Amino acid sequence: MSMAFTTERIAAAADPMVPRVARLRRRRRDLNDVWTLVLEMEDGSDLEFAAGQFNMLTAFGVGEVPISISGDPAKAGGGLVHTIRDVGFVSGALARLAPGEAVGVRGPFGVGWPVAEAQGCDVVILAGGLGLAPLRPVIYSLLANRRRYGKVALLYGARGPGEILFRSELEQWRRLLDIELHVTVDHAEGDWHGSVGVVTALLPKADFDPDNTLAMVCGPEIMMRFGVGALRDAGVSGSAIYLSMERSMKCAIGLCGHCQLGPAFVCRDGPVFRHDRLGSLLSAKEI
Amino acid sequence: MEGLERIVREHPFFAGLKEEFCELISGCAKNVRFEAGQYLFHEGQTADQFYLLRSGHVALQMSQPERTFTVQTVGEDEIVGASWLVPPYRWGFDAKALELTRAIAMDAVCLRGKCEGDHDLGYEMMKRFMPVMIQRLQATRLQILDVYGVHN
Numbered sequence: 001m002s003m004a005f006t007t008e009r010i011a012a013a014a015d016p017m018v019p020r021v022a023r024l025r026r027r028r029r030d031l032n033d034v035w036t037l038v039l040e041m042e043d044g045s046d047l048e049f050a051a052g053q054f055n056m057l058t059a060f061g062v063g064e065v066p067i068s069i070s071g072d073p074a075k076a077g078g079g080l081v082h083t084i085r086d087v088g089f090v091s092g093a094l095a096r097l098a099p100g101e102a103v104g105v106r107g108p109f110g111v112g113w114p115v116a117e118a119q120g121c122d123v124v125i126l127a128g129g130l131g132l133a134p135l136r137p138v139i140y141s142l143l144a145n146r147r148r149y150g151k152v153a154l155l156y157g158a159r160g161p162g163e164i165l166f167r168s169e170l171e172q173w174r175r176l177l178d179i180e181l182h183v184t185v186d187h188a189e190g191d192w193h194g195s196v197g198v199v200t201a202l203l204p205k206a207d208f209d210p211d212n213t214l215a216m217v218c219g220p221e222i223m224m225r226f227g228v229g230a231l232r233d234a235g236v237s238g239s240a241i242y243l244s245m246e247r248s249m250k251c252a253i254g255l256c257g258h259c260q261l262g263p264a265f266v267c268r269d270g271p272v273f274r275h276d277r278l279g280s281l282l283s284a285k286e287i
Numbered sequence: 288m289e290g291l292e293r294i295v296r297e298h299p300f301f302a303g304l305k306e307e308f309c310e311l312i313s314g315c316a317k318n319v320r321f322e323a324g325q326y327l328f329h330e331g332q333t334a335d336q337f338y339l340l341r342s343g344h345v346a347l348q349m350s351q352p353e354r355t356f357t358v359q360t361v362g363e364d365e366i367v368g369a370s371w372l373v374p375p376y377r378w379g380f381d382a383k384a385l386e387l388t389r390a391i392a393m394d395a396v397c398l399r400g401k402c403e404g405d406h407d408l409g410y411e412m413m414k415r416f417m418p419v420m421i422q423r424l425q426a427t428r429l430q431i432l433d434v435y436g437v438h439n
Contacts, residue, residue, distance in 0.1 A: 129435030159435035186430045190348060190355030193385050197359050198426040220434040226425075 016253050019058050019104030024097045025079050031163055033086045034130065035095040036070065038079035039103055046076050047105070051137030052112030052244060052272045056252050057082065058104025059093035066249040066267070067094075068134035069108060074144055080105065083133035083165070109252040110271050113138045113216050114242055122150040122208040124236070126227045128157045128199050128219025132165045134244050134271075135218050139173070146178060150213075153180040153206035157199025157223065160185050161192045180206055199223060200230035210235030216272075218244040225282055228275055238276035245270050245278075291316050294391055298339045299364045300415060308408050315397035321345075321384035327367060334376045336392045337368035343388025348381045358430075359423065360385065369420055371395035372412075 022039040054068040071081025086095040127135050158164045174181045182202040184195035213236050217227045224243050247259035247266040254268030262281045292313040345367050346357045402409030
């Protein structure tokens with residue numbers, strides 16, 4: 001009986017539809033409505049992931065949501081890091097978890113950023129708002145293996161000076177001499193001395209060779225559309241631009257169809273897509 | 288004058304401008320500098336100049352009592368001001384230097400006169416200003432959409 005039970009548990013653990021239990025180690029408030037949660041798996045294991053992948057997080061008794069992983073993929077034992085915006089019942093319940101409380105984790109799922117393919121290239125990271133969170137693992141990876149890449153430019157747009165995500169890390173990265181970092185905000189009051197304007201306006205400031213550049217873009221879809229346009233105008237090929245798409249993901253393994261985007265399932269074939277493979281889907285009003 | 292002409296010719300906004308036009312517009316140009324915090328112009332004033340920024344940063348601002356909003360910042364190699372082109376030639380915002388800013392100020396009355404006298408020059412100026420204006424209009428639309436807001 002005991003043996004059967006253990007076998008069942010093992011089988012269940014391998015089932016991508018069955019959440020594993022993790023516990024909140026700590027949480028940090030990044031912005032007014034944005035929290036970073038550090039989880040650890042109850043069984044003590046490290047959950048390996050690729051930059052750009054996501055997990056389905058369950059607030060028990062409330063529901064499940066897809067959340068991208070915002071931690072360092074190379075940092076074993078650092079905990080499983082997710083950054084979430086408190087906008088609904090589930091994300092709100094997750095944001096309000098107390099240390100030690102249980103969370104369900106399914107994943108990691110999906111196709112991540114082309115970090116390996118970018119080796120030898122200049123890299124442009126174009127992020128807007130909370131879109132910096134799924135790109136942070138990429139930044140960690142680039143910085144950890146800096147000499148494998150050409151010039152690296154991080155261009156970040158936020159709503160206002162008080163809504164700049166990971167601000168202390170951005171300040172830290174700006175001090176590095178081998179990464180170019182520009183930040184702009186959409187709206188500011190007179191006491192802000194930084195840049196005001198759309199994130200695409202930062203592109204002409206960045207130094208990169210468009211013929212040998214790989215760009216990674218993440219943010220609200222309108223921002224990504226204009227970001228792609230600005231990158232194309234700057235000479236970067238559509239086959240060198242990658243985007244992280246967001247759709248209503250439920251099963252996370254390409255079965256239920258909730259996240260279908262044309263011929264693709266965002267959960268299984270994405271969330272990171274090469275722009276030229278998405279084609280006109282990015283600007284389609286309805287699919 | 289030779290120095291000014293060279294600076295005007297080398298400014299990206301006038302890249303590829305015909306030599307004769309360059310000479311013409313340089314006659315309307317002068318070198319200016321603004322300390323951090325100094326205003327290039329204020330909302331409501333006559334738009335009698337525009338600026339080719341050479342270095343520094345300028346905030347385009349609108350104010351109400353006790354609050355000032357920065358709607359855009361512009362920097363090196365960019366221009367400040369298009370209101371000189373169209374009646375009533377009046378600034379619609381304040382422009383404040385955020386740091387030491389060096390620029391070429393173009394006398395708008397002088398330049399408008401030259402554009403009236405030589406429509407080829409006028410068309411050339413329009414071709415250079417329109418993309419900047421369209422770009423800024425498009426950027427403003429995106430800012431109004433508030434794409435990073437909670438409901439987006």
